[in-house]
Amino acid sequence: MIQRFLTLAVIAALGISSATTVTHADVVLFDGTVVHGGLFANGMKEIDTATFPGESVIKFTPDGSYKSGGLEFYGGKEYTIPTGESLLRVSAYSTDAGNMNGFTISMDTGSFDLGTDDWTLDGNPGAIGDFTGGNWHELEFDLSTVSGFVAGTSVLNGLVTFKNNTSLNPIYIGDISLATAVAVPEPSTFAALAIVGFSGTVIARRRRRKLHSDIAA
Numbered sequence: 001m002i003q004r005f006l007t008l009a010v011i012a013a014l015g016i017s018s019a020t021t022v023t024h025a026d027v028v029l030f031d032g033t034v035v036h037g038g039l040f041a042n043g044m045k046e047i048d049t050a051t052f053p054g055e056s057v058i059k060f061t062p063d064g065s066y067k068s069g070g071l072e073f074y075g076g077k078e079y080t081i082p083t084g085e086s087l088l089r090v091s092a093y094s095t096d097a098g099n100m101n102g103f104t105i106s107m108d109t110g111s112f113d114l115g116t117d118d119w120t121l122d123g124n125p126g127a128i129g130d131f132t133g134g135n136w137h138e139l140e141f142d143l144s145t146v147s148g149f150v151a152g153t154s155v156l157n158g159l160v161t162f163k164n165n166t167s168l169n170p171i172y173i174g175d176i177s178l179a180t181a182v183a184v185p186e187p188s189t190f191a192a193l194a195i196v197g198f199s200g201t202v203i204a205r206r207r208r209r210k211l212h213s214d215i216a217a
Contacts, residue, residue: 029160060171070176096165099133102163121138
């Protein structure tokens with residue numbers, strides 16, 4: 001009882017409810033091969049196995065004024081987003097700095113807006129200007145923040161594509177998946193709970209010793 005009380009006291013004092021949130025992929029849309037949807041690009045599109053040794057990635061070489069590439073969910077390829085899987089995760093690479101001006105995610109209940117909906121770039125609040133060249137980047141889009149989104153009902157029915165700026169150099173996409181968020185306590189939380197467990201054990205032992213002493217007397 002004492003140990004439980006101490007645990008609750010530490011949780012309240014440390015604000016453990018604000019645990020770190022991590023994600024794990026539950027629904028793969030692309031991981032070397034297209035699992036759901038189909039390849040799309042305004043220009044050339046292919047599965048590239050040569051640029052990054054040991055990796056199969058989507059490569060699209062932009063063409064014309066509309067430069068976008070990734071997956072399409074048109075014409076019988078529509079995909080209902082499972083309940084809880086509202087985080088769309090994408091890894092992307094460009095040789096050019098600043099070669100991103102948007103990301104299209106089309107659903108029957110509304111499209112993602114980079115300006116108003118929640119997204120992150122490499123774990124930080126999303127900012128298009130932070131997409132640098134020569135590096136792989138991890139993008140995560142919280143589809144539940146799109147106005148009209150309904151868990152288990154909203155459908156990917158258009159494009160899930162990276163949009164670039166003026167360059168005609170290729171864009172590479174390594175993985176696309178839908179994921180769910182999982183709350184994980186901070187390391188300090190584990191340490192605090194360990195201390196609580198030890199303290200509770202010590203107190204319990206002392207109470208038992210006192211009880212035995214009283215009985216013996």
